[in-house]
Amino acid sequence: MEEPVGVRPSVVIVGAGFGGLRLARGLSRAPVDVIIIDRHNYHTFVPLLYQVATAGLEPEAIAQPIRHILRGVPNVRFRLSTVTGVDLTRRVVTTDSGEIRYDYLVLAAGSTTSYFGLDSVVQVTSALRDLDDAEGVRDQILGAFEAASAEEDPDRRRQLLTLIVVGGGPTGVELAGALAELRRHVLPHDYPDLDLSCAHIILLEATDRILPGMPPGLQAKALAKLSELGVEICLRAPVADADANGVTLSNGEMIPAGAVIWVAGMRAPPLAEAVLTARDSGGRLIVSRTLHLPGHPEVYVIGDMAHVGDPETPPHPMLAPVAIQQGALVAENILRSLAGKPPKRFVYKDWGTMVTIGRNAAVAHVFGLRLSGFIAWLIWLTVHLVWLIGFRNRTLVLVNWAWNYLTYDRAVRLIRRTASRQRISNRNGEAT
Amino acid sequence: MEEPVGVRPSVVIVGAGFGGLRLARGLSRAPVDVIIIDRHNYHTFVPLLYQVATAGLEPEAIAQPIRHILRGVPNVRFRLSTVTGVDLTRRVVTTDSGEIRYDYLVLAAGSTTSYFGLDSVVQVTSALRDLDDAEGVRDQILGAFEAASAEEDPDRRRQLLTLIVVGGGPTGVELAGALAELRRHVLPHDYPDLDLSCAHIILLEATDRILPGMPPGLQAKALAKLSELGVEICLRAPVADADANGVTLSNGEMIPAGAVIWVAGMRAPPLAEAVLTARDSGGRLIVSRTLHLPGHPEVYVIGDMAHVGDPETPPHPMLAPVAIQQGALVAENILRSLAGKPPKRFVYKDWGTMVTIGRNAAVAHVFGLRLSGFIAWLIWLTVHLVWLIGFRNRTLVLVNWAWNYLTYDRAVRLIRRTASRQRISNRNGEAT
Numbered sequence: 022m023e024e025p026v027g028v029r030p031s032v033v034i035v036g037a038g039f040g041g042l043r044l045a046r047g048l049s050r051a052p053v054d055v056i057i058i059d060r061h062n063y064h065t066f067v068p069l070l071y072q073v074a075t076a077g078l079e080p081e082a083i084a085q086p087i088r089h090i091l092r093g094v095p096n097v098r099f100r101l102s103t104v105t106g107v108d109l110t111r112r113v114v115t116t117d118s119g120e121i122r123y124d125y126l127v128l129a130a131g132s133t134t135s136y137f138g139l140d141s142v143v144q145v146t147s148a149l150r151d152l153d154d155a156e157g158v159r160d161q162i163l164g165a166f167e168a169a170s171a172e173e174d175p176d177r178r179r180q181l182l183t184l185i186v187v188g189g190g191p192t193g194v195e196l197a198g199a200l201a202e203l204r205r206h207v208l209p210h211d212y213p214d215l216d217l218s219c220a221h222i223i224l225l226e227a228t229d230r231i232l233p234g235m236p237p238g239l240q241a242k243a244l245a246k247l248s249e250l251g252v253e254i255c256l257r258a259p260v261a262d263a264d265a266n267g268v269t270l271s272n273g274e275m276i277p278a279g280a281v282i283w284v285a286g287m288r289a290p291p292l293a294e295a296v297l298t299a300r301d302s303g304g305r306l307i308v309s310r311t312l313h314l315p316g317h318p319e320v321y322v323i324g325d326m327a328h329v330g331d332p333e334t335p336p337h338p339m340l341a342p343v344a345i346q347q348g349a350l351v352a353e354n355i356l357r358s359l360a361g362k363p364p365k366r367f368v369y370k371d372w373g374t375m376v377t378i379g380r381n382a383a384v385a386h387v388f389g390l391r392l393s394g395f396i397a398w399l400i401w402l403t404v405h406l407v408w409l410i411g412f413r414n415r416t417l418v419l420v421n422w423a424w425n426y427l428t429y430d431r432a433v434r435l436i437r438r439t440a441s442r443q444r445i446s447n448r449n450g451e452a453t
Numbered sequence: 454m455e456e457p458v459g460v461r462p463s464v465v466i467v468g469a470g471f472g473g474l475r476l477a478r479g480l481s482r483a484p485v486d487v488i489i490i491d492r493h494n495y496h497t498f499v500p501l502l503y504q505v506a507t508a509g510l511e512p513e514a515i516a517q518p519i520r521h522i523l524r525g526v527p528n529v530r531f532r533l534s535t536v537t538g539v540d541l542t543r544r545v546v547t548t549d550s551g552e553i554r555y556d557y558l559v560l561a562a563g564s565t566t567s568y569f570g571l572d573s574v575v576q577v578t579s580a581l582r583d584l585d586d587a588e589g590v591r592d593q594i595l596g597a598f599e600a601a602s603a604e605e606d607p608d609r610r611r612q613l614l615t616l617i618v619v620g621g622g623p624t625g626v627e628l629a630g631a632l633a634e635l636r637r638h639v640l641p642h643d644y645p646d647l648d649l650s651c652a653h654i655i656l657l658e659a660t661d662r663i664l665p666g667m668p669p670g671l672q673a674k675a676l677a678k679l680s681e682l683g684v685e686i687c688l689r690a691p692v693a694d695a696d697a698n699g700v701t702l703s704n705g706e707m708i709p710a711g712a713v714i715w716v717a718g719m720r721a722p723p724l725a726e727a728v729l730t731a732r733d734s735g736g737r738l739i740v741s742r743t744l745h746l747p748g749h750p751e752v753y754v755i756g757d758m759a760h761v762g763d764p765e766t767p768p769h770p771m772l773a774p775v776a777i778q779q780g781a782l783v784a785e786n787i788l789r790s791l792a793g794k795p796p797k798r799f800v801y802k803d804w805g806t807m808v809t810i811g812r813n814a815a816v817a818h819v820f821g822l823r824l825s826g827f828i829a830w831l832i833w834l835t836v837h838l839v840w841l842i843g844f845r846n847r848t849l850v851l852v853n854w855a856w857n858y859l860t861y862d863r864a865v866r867l868i869r870r871t872a873s874r875q876r877i878s879n880r881n882g883e884a885t
Contacts, residue, residue, distance in 0.1 A: 061868070081867060088866070092642050100602075153869070
């Protein structure tokens with residue numbers, strides 16, 4: 022078991038996402054020793070994963086080494102480990118590289134893909150929650166096109182060229198829009214032999230609308246823009262099953278596809294189950310309004326894992342700004358606790374949300390304004406560029422985006438994982 | 454079985470490396486239909502793999518989609534497949550996605566790592582022949598440092614911080630130099646807690662000198678520069694065995710290590726064995742001076758797979774310029790064959806070789822000149838930038854190199870493969 026250096030209180034942060042990093046920075050001058058644990062040695066800029074999945078950005082453009090981010094913060098140390106459990110009594114977290122004792126613990130481990138109990142779906146679809154997922158989606162899409170270009174049977178070719186996005190939330194909409202642009206501007210040059218009129222991009226949504234958090238007017242604008250880009254949108258179309266050939270809807274309709282990307286929902290990660298306190302239906306840990314576990318003022322939960330307050334009221338949206346604001350508050354509350362002051366309550370400042378749909382097109386609901394089209398897209402672009410942590414990554418993204426915009430190209434069209442190529446060829450074979 | 458389109462002769466090229474792509478370009482206006490087959494959908498700029506392995510460049514910076522390279526060349530089609538065999542009688546190549554008939558066949562499948570029959574070595578060392586290897590090396594090195602930072606036993610920490618490069622050829626020298634710079638300029642900032650004075654970089658070479666193709670004066674300069682950078686060089690130190698704890702030399706000495714990178718040799722790929730004609734001791738196919746298989750004027754072999762002429766004389770070096778010149782000649786010879794003219798013989802124009810050792814340091818033997826130090830490094834930099842295929846990749850590389858040079862940083866310090874992290878943690882555990 023690793024003992025913290027010195028006699029200062031030790032703060033252990035699980036997860037180096039937006040919330041965990043904000044918290045670590047908030048404690049940089051505090052009289053505490055901080056250990057931040059993550060299963061990756063890099064921070065992922067999750068909002069742009071869909072651009073890696075559609076070959077617009079290289080993975081490295083949206084990932085930053087955690088040790089680099091924490092340079093010059095002497096009281097914060099990084100540990101590359103997977104946290105497997107928490108012992109609230111002994112005040113210890115268990116990791117795959119040993120136990121770590123804490124005085125304060127902050128769980129900020131994010132979320133994982135929710136399959137709503139559809140086990141079959143897990144095996145045959147790609148998720149989009151981390152960099153490996155994003156590269157996997159990219160490989161699967163490009164692999165399906167490669168397989169189609171070598172396929173002589175027109176039905177199987179049509180199947181391979183059909184891409185299904187399940188889930189009409191922000192990620193599904195951004196992904197479908199980016200796929201439509203990939204099909205329109207890039208693939209015709211790469212596959213001159215393929216008839217791309219049979220390349221379908223289908224967005225399946227279980228409810229009767231896309232972008233549930235947005236005002237109805239912007240939902241309609243997003244819907245219209247996606248249709249204009251050639252995305253086929255099926256509302257009230259819940260997926261009941263999936264196999265290597267495609268998905269089956271709850272009405273029994275079977276849609277053959279070359280790739281299925283599942284962005285239909287998120288839930289708390291398995292770590293939340295290892296903490297034996299109350300959880301909501303999404304697996305999130307119920308925390309007080311001051312963000313700590315009931316009965317454990319030394320254990321905080323922030324971000325996607327946390328359900329603040331009454332479990333009967335809806336949780337905060339699983340968005341980066343929530344995690345960041347909670348990270349900032351927990352830093353403050355730990356300092357207050359050290360000073361013997363009572364903790365502050367969390368109040369979410371909702372500055373709005375925005376979703377990009379394609380070239381020059383986005384919808385944004387910010388500061389009460391409802392914006393769409395080019396102006397919303399410019400705001401989206403600016404916010405994301407400024408937000409991206411680290412000067413160098415920003416440069417890389419800028420170079421890529423400028424290239425993509427000016428040339429209509431997507432330069433990162435590499436298929437890197439043999440495993441997913443194997444899956445494609447199985448899919449291809451099984452369709453025989 | 455796929456029949457070529459139209460009645461024009463079909464040319465099948467196996468491998469989209471330097472030789473295969475040069476050949477495809479050489480045939481772009483010829484009255485032939487070309488199919489180029491590769492197991493990756495991208496061309497890899499192999500000379501810079503060591504920079505990906507040492508976190509200086511992202512993988513995408515040295516990979517270019519083959520379909521992108523071949524845009525605007527209507528008579529060349531790309532097929533993503535692994536070639537498993539050749540039937541010289543039926544004039545057919547077998548792939549994992551079916552058979553392809555040829556009128557002319559050009560084998561340009563490059564080379565693979567040679568382990569000199571040391572099976573144990575295959576399991577526990579990393580090679581450096583393709584992008585996956587390079588990412589694997591990067592993950593293993595960074596993973597060893599992460600494991601060391603969480604390790605309390607000083608002996609095991611010293612082991613994890615010891616990196617061994619086996620092979621004193623150009624790749625081994627460039628890799629060892631880049632590792633030394635990584636240790637000196639980057640890791641001290643990332644691991645302020647680690648005592649990097651016990652971080653050893655050891656270059657093992659079986660013979661009595663490094664860079665065998667270079668003039669002795671430049672060999673000595675390279676040796677001196679590596680020593681100055683802190684690389685420990687062991688000459689006459691052939692490796693006899695390796696396990697998860699390190700390597701054992703033929704004199705029985707055991708050197709514990711956190712990562713072992715094997716760049717000691719290359720041989721022809723398994724495909725060469727599937728062609729049932731004469732091969733040399735390195736597995737290369739013996740071809741005539743006009744580069745075709747004996748008795749098969751319709752089958753050419755170029756690049757690392759080919760041994761031109763007398764099997765008793767040394768083959769051409771396994772270098773990109775040889776493959777490129779041979780690709781150009783085979784394009785010409787196919788055109789001559791179509792015109793009923795006799796083929797031309799291959800004569801290698803050796804413009805020289807160069808090896809970079811570190812910041813501002815290289816050795817170059819070009820046009821008969823023996824250069825070293827800053828001037829050689831500038832030439833190396835210029836040649837490689839101009840050579841890199843595709844404007845965009847060049848921009849990316851330029852941005853990266855400028856960043857690395859100005860800041861002494863290496864920005865791509867990401868550990869991406871869980872598998873290799875697993876290997877590290879096993880290695881760590883087994884050392885107990």
